[in-house]
Amino acid sequence: MLAPQSSVTEGELRRGLRYLLVDASFATAIGALNSGVVLLALALHIGASNLEIGLLAAIPLFTQILQAPAVTLVERLRTRRRISVACVFVARLALPVYAAVPFIPDRGLAAGVLIAAALLHYGLNAVGACSWNSWMRDLVPADRLGRFFSRRTMYGTAVSALATVGGALALERAGSDRATGDYIFATLYSFGFVCGLVSTAALARVPEPRMPASSESVPIYRLLAAPLRDRNFRSMLGYLASWQFAVNLATPFFTVYFVRELGFSMGFVLVLSFISQIANLAVIRGWGVLSDRFANKSVLGVATPMFILCVAAMAFASEVEGQTLRAAYLVVLHVLMGASGAGVGLASGNIVLKLSPPSGATGFMASNAMICAVAAGIAPVIGGWASDFFAARQLSLALRWASPSGASEFGVMFTHLEFFFLISAMLGFNTLYRLAMVQEPGAVGSRQVVAHILSATARTLGNASSVSGLRNAMVFPGGELIKLRELRIPLLTNLQHIVRERFGWGSRESVLGSMIDASYEMPEPEPSLEDLLARLK
Known part of the structure; x- marks a missing residue:
C-alpha cells in the first residue's frame, strides 16, 4: 500500500494533480484556522507567559532543522508517499490535543501540553515536507510546474482568505468570556482536524514515481560544511x-x-x-x-x-x-x-x-x-x-x-x-x-549606477509641476546609493560626472513607473568624444 510505481500514466497524473489541489485547499484551511495568530491566541487565552509564548513561536522555525536528517530517511526508505502521508497524519493528531487544552484547569500544565503538541505538529510536518518536495519534483512534469503550482497557490490563497475571515469572526466572539472562548477554540481545532483527515486522504491518492537509482551518497556533515x-x-x-x-x-x-x-x-x-x-x-x-x-x-x-x-x-x-x-x-x-x-x-x-x-x-x-x-x-x-x-x-x-x-x-x-x-x-x-x-555576480558598474540615479532625479524634477511629480520627489533611491557606497566611487569623480551628464536625458516618466513598468529600459550613457569621432568617420 502506498508503494511507488515504476511509471505513472497520463490519466493517473491528471487525477493525482486534482487530488493535490484538494490537499492544498484543506491543508491551507488548517494553516489559517489553527496556526500562527490563532495558536498564539490560544496561548494568550490560557494565560501563557511571555517565555512560553516565545517557545511556542520558536517551534515552527526551529523544527525546520529536522529536514536535514529527513534527507537521509528518504534516501534510505525511498518511499516518499508513505513517509509524507504518515508524517502529516500523525502530525495532525496534535489538533485534537489543541482542542482539549482550554479545558485543562492547571495553567502550567495546559501550557506544557500546548508546547508538546506543537512540537509533534511542526516537527513531523517538517519531515513530511522534505519528503513531499522530492516527491513533487519527480511527479509534476517540468513544463507544467509553473502552471500547476500557480493554480495550487491560487486555490490555497482563496481558501485561506475565507478561513481567515471565519477565524476572525470566531475569535471576536472568543473574547466575550472564558467559557465561550474555550468552546470556540475547541471547535476551531476540531474542524481543523476534520480538514486534516480530508487532506491526508487526498494526498494518499496521489501517485508516486519510483525514485531513480541512488549514487554514492555524501555525508550530511560534508554537505553542510562545504558552503x-x-x-x-x-x-x-x-x-x-x-x-x-x-x-x-x-x-x-x-x-x-x-x-x-x-x-x-x-x-x-x-x-x-x-x-x-x-x-x-x-x-x-x-x-x-x-x-x-x-x-x-x-x-x-x-x-x-x-x-x-x-x-x-x-x-x-x-x-x-x-x-x-x-x-x-x-x-x-x-x-x-x-x-x-x-x-x-x-x-x-x-x-x-x-x-x-x-x-x-x-x-x-x-x-x-x-x-x-x-x-x-x-x-x-x-x-x-x-x-x-x-x-x-x-x-x-x-x-x-x-x-x-x-x-x-x-x-x-x-x-x-x-x-x-x-x-x-x-x-x-x-x-x-x-x-x-555580500558580492552578487552581475552587479552593474559604477557608471551605470550613477547614470540611473541622475536619470531618476531628472525625471522626478521634470515631473515636479504635477501632483504625481510632487509625490515622486519624495522617492529616495536607497538601493542605488548603497551600490555607490560599496563601489567606493571618489567624491570628486562623482561631482565631475554629475556636472558632465546632468542634462543628458529628458524622459518625462515618473520614477515609480520606471521601477515597475516592465518595458522600462536603462538610458544609454552619453557618448564619449572618441565615440562621436568614430561616428563622424
Whole structure:
C-alpha cells in the first residue's frame, strides 16, 4: 500500500494533480484556522507567559532543522508517499490535543501540553515536507510546474482568505468570556482536524514515481560544511542569520502587544495578519521585476530597512490618540511590512540560489536552511525571556523647549514591549552592514549606477509641476546609493560626472513607473568624444 510505481500514466497524473489541489485547499484551511495568530491566541487565552509564548513561536522555525536528517530517511526508505502521508497524519493528531487544552484547569500544565503538541505538529510536518518536495519534483512534469503550482497557490490563497475571515469572526466572539472562548477554540481545532483527515486522504491518492537509482551518497556533515568555506556565501549566511534573529526577536510578540497593551481583539489581530499577506501577494511581482532589472542585493537594500523601520515604528503605536486612528496606524504598518517582507523573501531566496554552485547547490541550500532555522528559532525564546526582563523597566525620552514666554516639555514613555521592539530594530540595522559585505555576480558598474540615479532625479524634477511629480520627489533611491557606497566611487569623480551628464536625458516618466513598468529600459550613457569621432568617420 502506498508503494511507488515504476511509471505513472497520463490519466493517473491528471487525477493525482486534482487530488493535490484538494490537499492544498484543506491543508491551507488548517494553516489559517489553527496556526500562527490563532495558536498564539490560544496561548494568550490560557494565560501563557511571555517565555512560553516565545517557545511556542520558536517551534515552527526551529523544527525546520529536522529536514536535514529527513534527507537521509528518504534516501534510505525511498518511499516518499508513505513517509509524507504518515508524517502529516500523525502530525495532525496534535489538533485534537489543541482542542482539549482550554479545558485543562492547571495553567502550567495546559501550557506544557500546548508546547508538546506543537512540537509533534511542526516537527513531523517538517519531515513530511522534505519528503513531499522530492516527491513533487519527480511527479509534476517540468513544463507544467509553473502552471500547476500557480493554480495550487491560487486555490490555497482563496481558501485561506475565507478561513481567515471565519477565524476572525470566531475569535471576536472568543473574547466575550472564558467559557465561550474555550468552546470556540475547541471547535476551531476540531474542524481543523476534520480538514486534516480530508487532506491526508487526498494526498494518499496521489501517485508516486519510483525514485531513480541512488549514487554514492555524501555525508550530511560534508554537505553542510562545504558552503562555510566560501567566503562570499558565508557573508550571505551572516546577513540571513542576523536578519532572521532580529525579525523573530520581536514579531512573535506583536500579537501580545496588540491584545494586552493596546486593547485590540484577536479578531482584529487576525485581520491585520490577513492584510499583511494580501500586501505581500500584491507586490511580489513588482519586486521580481526589480530584482531582474537591477540586482537582488538592491532589492534587499531597500526592503530590509523598510521592514526594520516598521518594527521600530510599532513602538510608537500607543502614542497614537484614539482607537480608530491607532487601528489605521497598525494597518498601514502591516501593509508596509507585508510589502517589504515580500521583497526580502524573494530577493534573499534568489541570491542564495545565485551564489550556490550548480554542482553543490543542495549542500548550500541545506546549510542556509539550517543556519536560518537555528537563528530564527532561538530568537523568540530569547525574546520571551527578555520581554519578561523588561517588564519591570521603562524607557522615557523627553524634549524640553524653554523660551521667554515659558517652557514646554514633550516626552514619550515606552513600555517593556515597546522598549523591546526598539532594541530589536537596532539589532536589525546590523543586517545592513552584513549585506554590504555580500558580492552578487552581475552587479552593474559604477557608471551605470550613477547614470540611473541622475536619470531618476531628472525625471522626478521634470515631473515636479504635477501632483504625481510632487509625490515622486519624495522617492529616495536607497538601493542605488548603497551600490555607490560599496563601489567606493571618489567624491570628486562623482561631482565631475554629475556636472558632465546632468542634462543628458529628458524622459518625462515618473520614477515609480520606471521601477515597475516592465518595458522600462536603462538610458544609454552619453557618448564619449572618441565615440562621436568614430561616428563622424
